[in-house]
Amino acid sequence: MSLPPLREVIAQHNLRANKALGQNFLLDEQLLDRIAAVIGDLSGKNVYEVGPGPGGLTRALLRAGANVIAVEKDKRCLPALQEISQYFDGRLKIIEEDALKIDPATLFDGPFHIASNLPYNIGSALAVNWLSGQNWPPKWQSLTLMFQREVADRIVAPHGSKEYGRLSILAQWRAEAKIAMPVHRSAFTPPPKIMSAIVHITPKNAPDGVNPYKLEEITAAAFGQRRKMLRQSLKSVAGALDAMEAAGIPSDRRAETISVQEFTKLAKILSK
Secondary structure: OOOOOHHHHHHHOOOOOOHHHOOOEEOOHHHHHHHHHHOOOOOOOEEEEEOOOOOHHHHHHHHOOOEEEEEEOOHHHHHHHHHHHOOOOOOEEEEEOOHHHOOHHHOOOOOEEEEEOOOOOOHHHHHHHHHOOOOOOOOEEEEEEEEEHHHHHHHHOOOOOOOOOHHHHHHHOOEEEEEEEEEOHHHEEOOOOOOEEEEEEEEOOOOOOOOHHHHHHHHHHHHHOOOOEHHHHOOOOOOHHHHHHHHOOOOOOEHHHOOHHHHHHHHHHHHO
16 A cells, blocks of 8 residues: 555645745655655664655655654644554654754654754744754754755855855854755745755864854854944954954954854854
8 A cells, every 4th residue: 555645635634835834845756755865875764854744755754764753833734644654664753843842852862864844934943953052963963954045045155155144154163064956946835936945964073162152152243243344243242352363363354254264263262
């Protein structure tokens, strides 16, 4: 017995995408399999999924051999997800909850991957949560996430570009971030007004002696007034002007011209 097509599942359970929840469903099974393949070999691996909706990506992850814990806030989707679990030998666990209230590290005993067609209204907030904090390397081994294309571009942006900002630094100072594939708006039901992209992020060693909260503080100040020179925008951060001098960074530069390495150098000096 095989699973019914996603369109039939959506019709059967009356699962119209909820704009208030940022939902846009992906129904193309081949595209969903390609997204799951971005992660690599998933045989026997643990995956955390946010906002599975009718379960398109969930199916692809399970087909690839993963054990999946899926967090879904929308009660309407739960019966469709429960039906999927019957086809995959208990490898799918469904939690009804708001993903912003969950630390996925508490759900798994060992390492895991995170994969999601993220709801657009909470995607950035979730990514920031997973990339922040003192504990590094994290328990997650990779993030494979769907974003609006403009958000994806900000995550991977190099310094000096107009897209470069706090999200770029957060994703790049102790992780590798790349756009794995673009996704056309026509792939979704209903089609959103904007294009999307899959971003793949893997952790790397963090630079020694950098307090992440200090890095967050200086990037918040610098990009909060990004048109101003750093001697103006960083005045509110105690010791920042002296740290710039010690790091050899001219105070007349603006935030978007400062590389990730230079920001971490500043944060390391301030962390002392």
